[in-house]
Amino acid sequence: MKAERAVPGTLRRALSEVRRKRGASVGITAFAMLLLVAIFADFFASPLPVYGTVRGHTYVLANVTRPRELQSMSHAELEAELARGFALRALVHWGPAETGTAVLRPPLASAGHVLGTDSDGRDVFSVLVHGARVVVSFALLCVALLVAFGALVGALGGFFGGVFDAIVARSVETMTAFPTIVLVLAFQAMMPKASTLTLLLAISLTRWAEVARLVRGEVIAVSGQDYVLAARALGASPLRILVRYVFPNARAQALVSATFALATVILVEASCDFLGLGIEESSPTWGHLMAQSRHHPGAWWLLAFPALALLGTVVSQNVVGEALRDALDPRGDVLAERPVDEAPEQGTAARSP
């Protein structure tokens, strides 16, 4: 019922259509899981308990609040204390930065390390889970930045035209001619000190062009519609047309490009980490884990698990993006849009064939 009332070409209709596609719903589920893991990383991997008593003191959600007394204890001490009474633990009892004596252990080879350990004895599962948090928050921030910028530039260029639009169009052509990764690596290599911030800037500065291209095209298409001309004939100001006609149409397009951008950003970020030009070594990321495998070719688990996580993320993003794009494609709407019955009009004569 609701779907029938929804307006063609709008987000709501697109989302309801996307939900009906199996591939897309798998993609959405995968992304939702990634988000959940990122948000609740401390429940998946943390030495501190969700609930537990240590030295007569009961802690609730210690894995989130991280009380100083518990953090200052060594891993062995804490384990011993918690073993004494009842404790509700995270899935894995290792934090992402905690190093242990069990170094480079393959999966299941040593107790407590399901996915093995890295060259410093960090738990791989814990790094993956907390890495998801770093990756997702970095990617979301980066995408928010580049989509906002790209959409604004694309919308204004497409709407106002003229010299500004010519500059937008040329720079978009130039930027999209190079693979994002090449530009980002060049930018990072040029920086005196490559950091998370410069990476954020580098990716935003190169990837906005794609968003601007899509949004600009949409805006130009909308601006040529008769209903925009009608609004101008009614005396609507450019601002009103921008806000009431152009932005609502561009919003859907911006969401589609945001979905694709998310996949690219995550991939590019991981590549930079792998090459040591990305996020600081101190933060756990999938790319850092994979980078270690360069020095330890036999430790397949350092490469395989983060690579799988990356692959799953990127593929699910692209599936969702494509489904959204198809659902928003106005050409798909045209036929469905026409009412089945040419509704009765007063005094309708017999229809000529």
Next chain:
Amino acid sequence: MSESLLPPPGRPSQAPPRLSDAPPGPDGKPRSRTLVATDRLTKYYRVRSGWLSRNAEPLRAVDNVSLRVRRGETMGLVGESGCGKSTLGRLLLRLIEPSYGRVVYDGRDITPLSAGELRPLRRKMQIIFQDPYSSLNPRMTVREALLEPIEIHKLAETKSDAQQMIAELLRKVGLRPEMMDRYPHEFSGGQRQRIGIARALAVKPEFIVCDEPVSALDVSIQAQIVNLLSDLQEELGVAYLFISHDLRIVEHMSHRVAVMYLGHIVEQGPVEALYDGAMHPYTRALMGAVPSPDPQKKRLRILLEGDTPSPLAPPSGCSFHPRCPRMIPGKCDKTTPELAELVPGSGHKVACYAPHTG
């Protein structure tokens, strides 16, 4: 493609024709019978032949058109596809900027006005489009679409006033006010066209450009929309520029008719004069293509030879001469005939060196 303001066409400067011959209105103020007039209105588009080529060729979409629409009357505008009818309609409302020439609305030259100065005048002139599917925003309910003009021109003091206005507008165009909260895709083509008309009427215009308002509709629905437009004219005294390539509908709707060919007006006059005694060979050819419903009227059937020449490279002289059966070599292909009355005072003008007479 970009628009450009090219130098005015090479034409000796002559005194512009007086456009507001103004007899005083009922309130003592001068009130001309002429509502909209154009003075040598011209629109060039610059069309790039290749993406690198610098020399853009001018495309003369509308060339030197001087036209008048009187208060409360319908001026029909006919011509083949691509001859510049829509461009002319949009120029009249200044939805596109002319390259040359003027548009005078109710005695006032609106060509130099800024967007802000034009806004109050926008209330007086409106447009209805051909495609009922692209003329309404798919994301706006009928209520939102009709609220737009009311908000822009602050036509209602309160929300409930606005509500009442919208309901009244819908009733006026034969729709039920309960349909207010529906989206365009829930309506048929004819109903959408009615909504478009309601939107144009919201500002109580004096002049509406109807750009092929029924061409996209079913034949049975065409008649309803045409009748609605006629009724509204009778009730509200609104003037129409009625663009169509259906000569029969134009005959039914119009008081006067102008015939356009490759951006020029080639013939213009009262509807009876034009339909019964077309003087321009092109008009005759157009009418020959219409099966006459009335066997009493004998209409000469001339088959048009060849395609319409491209407006990019219009023929020299009279632009119709390559297809014209009455072409006078050395004359028609050299100089452009002026649009002028053959019988002074008849109001029937033709731009031809060899018009059909008698």
